[in-house]
Amino acid sequence: MSATMIHVAVGVIRxxxxxxIARRPDHLHQGGLLxxxxxxxxxxxxxxxxxxxxxxEETGLGIVGSELRPLIGIRHDYGDxxxxxxxxxxxxxxxxxxxxxxxxxxxxxxSKLVDRDFPAxxxxxxxxxxxPRRYAITGKAHSPADYLKVLKKSLPVSGDxxxxxxxxxxxxxxxxxxxxxxxxxxxxxxxxxWMLHGDESWLQAFPDSAxxxxxxxEAQKHRARPVDDRYLLAVSCHNxxxxxxxxxxGADFITLGPVKSTDSHPxxxxxxxxxxxxMVAGAPVVVFxxxxxxxxxxxxxxxxxxQGIAGISYWWR
Ligand SMILES: Nc1nc2c([nH]c(=O)n2[C@@H]2O[C@H](COP(=O)(O)OP(=O)(O)OP(=O)(O)O)[C@@H](O)[C@H]2O)c(=O)[nH]1
Numbered sequence: 133m134s135a136t137m138i139h140v141a142v143g144v145i146r147x148x149x150x151x152x153i154a155r156r157p158d159h160l161h162q163g164g165l166l167x168x169x170x171x172x173x174x175x176x177x178x179x180x181x182x183x184x185x186x187x188x189e190e191t192g193l194g195i196v197g198s199e200l201r202p203l204i205g206i207r208h209d210y211g212d213x214x215x216x217x218x219x220x221x222x223x224x225x226x227x228x229x230x231x232x233x234x235x236x237x238x239x240x241x242x243s244k245l246v247d248r249d250f251p252a253x254x255x256x257x258x259x260x261x262x263x264p265r266r267y268a269i270t271g272k273a274h275s276p277a278d279y280l281k282v283l284k285k286s287l288p289v290s291g292d293x294x295x296x297x298x299x300x301x302x303x304x305x306x307x308x309x310x311x312x313x314x315x316x317x318x319x320x321x322x323x324x325x326w327m328l329h330g331d332e333s334w335l336q337a338f339p340d341s342a343x344x345x346x347x348x349x350e351a352q353k354h355r356a357r358p359v360d361d362r363y364l365l366a367v368s369c370h371n372x373x374x375x376x377x378x379x380x381x382g383a384d385f386i387t388l389g390p391v392k393s394t395d396s397h398p399x400x401x402x403x404x405x406x407x408x409x410x411m412v413a414g415a416p417v418v419v420f421x422x423x424x425x426x427x428x429x430x431x432x433x434x435x436x437x438x439q440g441i442a443g444i445s446y447w448w449r
Pocket of ligand 1: 161166254
């Protein structure tokens with residue numbers, strides 16, 4: 133690993149559903165590739181101040197430090213250089229951007245950003261941009277038929293757009309039926325991205341799903357990414373070793389917990405917000421905090437460097 137870590141402030145500026153990107157001048161490190169505007173944090177400077185300065189210098193746009201919120205932090209070793217990308221987003225910016233250093237700048241939809249056009253460290257940023265701040269997980273119901281009833285009632289109320297269909301209490305056939313009825317396009321579920329729970333066979337059965345969420349017992353069987361790139365891969369993690377494995381097999385995001393004590397896993401000791409924060413800081417992957425978290429915890433969890441919260445109790449009624 134290169135000796136010193138360079139602290140880089142990276143700005144994700146959103147406007148009208150698009151995000152500002154720039155092309156790195158050819159002569160710079162990772163030159164020719166696309167990037168999010170930003171640059172090195174000067175000694176004694178806050179990351180917000182560095183972003184306000186860099187964005188103004190590079191693009192002419194005015195942004196406000198207090199309107200920035202953390203998106204993700206990524207430590208990455210390029211071999212010749214070791215960077216900590218401190219990525220913050222804002223929905224408020226003033227002016228029309230121009231490439232003040234001669235670089236191309238443009239607005240693009242997040243879903244059109246392609247990993248290979250960016251430096252390798254940016255992969256988790258692109259995932260973070262395309263994922264919401266909440267990840268709804270289905271809970272228990274009184275009978276197999278009730279799973280769908282609760283889902284149809286609760287999901288439109290919560291407004292969540294990323295949902296894991298998790299129901300380990302159901303038999304294989306019952307879960308299959310629950311998934312089939314949930315993912316069938318309808319008014320109540322328009323725009324929802326469905327994650328299926330278990331092994332890869334579920335994506336073969338329901339190829340229109342957004343992706344697969346592997347419990348740790350499944351994820352640990354793999355040495356490489358088990359699903360096609362057009363799907364999202366999520367892994368349930370509980371410690372640093374599991375996070376490393378999830379990254380090795382190409383997870384697009386993970387859940388990490390339990391952060392606080394939770395009724396669904398009463399015998400598991402919670403890690404607490406401080407340990408959670410430390411694990412997130414060391415993890416170059418999108419993380420959703422899980423376990424005993426409600427909507428009121430979302431800001432604290434985001435401030436820990438995570439994408440947001442995942443859970444059952446905050447929405448499943
Ligand atoms: N700004 C920016 N830098 C990135 C991104 N992804 C990424 O790996 N980097 C790396 O972070 C470092 C940022 O350095 P920089 O060259 O933009 O910073 P700067 O303008 O302050 O540098 P300079 O003093 O060399 O001109 C580079 O090594 C760059 O390759 C990104 O999306 N945006």
